[in-house]
Amino acid sequence: NIHNTGDALKAALKLGADTHQMDTGWWSTTMKVPGQEKGWLSMVDKSMPGNYTVNKNGERFSNESQNYVSFVNDMFAKFDEGNPCAPCYMIFDSNFRKNRPCGPLLQGSMQPDSAVPKEWWTPSFLSKGETLEELAEIVGIDPEGLRATQAKVNGYAVTGKDLELQRGDSAYDRYYGDPSVTPNPCLAPLKEGPFYCMVLYPGEMGTAGGLVIDTHARVLKQDGQPIAGLYACGNVTTALLPTYPGPGSTLGPAMTFGYLAAKDITGTNF
Structure with a gap:
């Protein structure tokens, strides 16, 4: 898609975000x-x-x-x-x-x-x-x-x-x-x-590299520390598995880490 120009990545990089596997897709x-x-x-x-x-x-x-x-x-x-x-x-x-x-x-x-x-x-x-x-x-x-x-x-x-x-x-x-x-x-x-x-x-079909996140979906800096208030999930993040697991390999992590981000943001356990 010619309109996928990496805007989210560019914004996160300005905040010092770390990336991984940017040469993969x-x-x-x-x-x-x-x-x-x-x-x-x-x-x-x-x-x-x-x-x-x-x-x-x-x-x-x-x-x-x-x-x-x-x-x-x-x-x-x-x-x-x-x-x-x-x-x-x-x-x-x-x-x-x-x-x-x-x-x-x-x-x-x-x-x-x-x-x-x-x-x-x-x-x-x-x-x-x-x-x-x-x-x-x-x-x-x-x-x-x-x-x-x-x-x-x-x-x-x-x-x-x-x-x-x-x-x-x-x-x-x-x-x-x-x-x-x-x-x-x-x-x-x-x-x-x-x-x-x-x-x-x-x-x-899309990139497999992207932002590095932790188990709470918080975007990490290169020193491994989270950027306050910045969360990411889905295809903007780096692939979570080392090889291709099958169709929908970005959708499952997007739902899971979206859920984890919501838990961390709200401070609730649901």
């Missing part, structure tokens, strides 16, 4: 839909069976079915290691295209390729190739790397074990899988052309 992959000003959140598309995500070398670099915050953290971490994975490329086949939506693109049974807006067919958003090699050439991905990756993914789909990135091993992974797909609800082979690519970019 609630990340999610996004899509740059042609003609739309804002990015399109892509939270669960890549988690479903029948696709995989690669870098320019055609190599997977992260478990596609893990939570979206951790996936984008991997995009940043691997990119820092010199791995060209931001943006990255979600690859799927005609079976996935027919039966599953992907971002604003409805499943082919509802929105066939002939009904897709012409401006959407661009290497920066959505591409299609009759063969995997043709798709790689259109998008600019190494074809040999992509072919080798698809062979491995298809093998993992048969055995149910992702030996590289353990996709589908966790109950959290399987939450966004398809229980009708066996032996791994997060893995299905890609066999039937044409093949498709959707480009995914790192994006955020």
